[in-house]
Each structure stands twice: as C-alpha cells, then as structure tokens.
Amino acid sequence: MGESAETSKKVIKTYVPAYQKAEWKRHADELGMSQSEFVRTMVQAGRRGFEPDREEAGSPDANPGGNGLERRVLKLLEDDTYSWDELLEAVSDDVESRLDEALESLQADNRIRYSGRHGGYAIVEGDDGD
Numbered sequence: 001m002g003e004s005a006e007t008s009k010k011v012i013k014t015y016v017p018a019y020q021k022a023e024w025k026r027h028a029d030e031l032g033m034s035q036s037e038f039v040r041t042m043v044q045a046g047r048r049g050f051e052p053d054r055e056e057a058g059s060p061d062a063n064p065g066g067n068g069l070e071r072r073v074l075k076l077l078e079d080d081t082y083s084w085d086e087l088l089e090a091v092s093d094d095v096e097s098r099l100d101e102a103l104e105s106l107q108a109d110n111r112i113r114y115s116g117r118h119g120g121y122a123i124v125e126g127d128d129g130d
Contacts (some may be wrong), residue, residue: 024038030050032116041120042096045099073087074092111124
C-alpha cells in the first residue's frame with residue numbers, strides 16, 4: 001500500500017534554542033510522544049488556534065483571527081510586563097487545554113484512540129466522521 005503524493009512524508013527543518021528543545025522533549029516524553037509527533041501535533045493545534053472566532057467571522061478587518069490574539073496580548077500586558085517566552089506560554093496554554101479537551105472528548109466518543117505502539121493518535125476504524 002503506497003503513499004500518494006498528498007500523504008507522503010516530507011522533512012521540515014527548524015532551529016530553536018537549546019532550552020526550548022529541551023522543554024519540548026520533556027513535554028513530548030510526558031505525553032508519550034516522539035519529538036516529531038509532538039511538534040506536528042502542536043503546530044496543528046496552534047494553527048487551529050489562529051482561525052477566526054465565530055463572533056469575528058463577519059469582521060471586515062483583513063485579519064479577524066489575529067484580532068482575538070491581539071486582545072489577549074493587550075489584556076495580559078494591562079497587568080504586567082512579559083518577555084516573548086512568557087507571552088508565548090500565556091497564549092499557548094489555552095491551545096494546549098483546548099487540544100487536551102478535544103482529544104479527551106474524541107476518545108470518550110470512541111472516534112480516535114492513542115497507541116504508543118503506533119506512534120500517536122489515529123481515527124478509530126469504521127468512524128465515518130458523522
């Protein structure tokens with residue numbers, strides 16, 4: 001069973017500071033994921049976090065999804081000064097929580113399962129996605 005051009009795997013390289021790589025590795029280990037799976041999962045979760053909110057979908061602004069993030073940053077900065085890393089952690093906590101809730105819900109509904117043996121989450125066979 002060969003891979004199609006759309007599903008074949010391609011390499012993406014990025015460079016991050018050593019402390020960040022160590023933190024990602026620790027978090028991936030806690031989740032029972034490889035570093036590659038962790039990065040793929042977090043990137044996909046982050047991309048979903050930048051989609052326009054329903055209330056902003058009709059906004060005439062050129063970047064409606066960004067406005068929600070801008071409001072969150074401004075709200076954080078009202079009370080204190082934050083470094084880049086502190087801001088990133090503060091706004092990404094919500095994405096991690098939403099991903100965790102979504103995964104729990106999908107597993108509870110028996111739509112996905114996690115298998116360390118197979119390297120991550122997968123759709124339960126026979127799920128038609130209703």
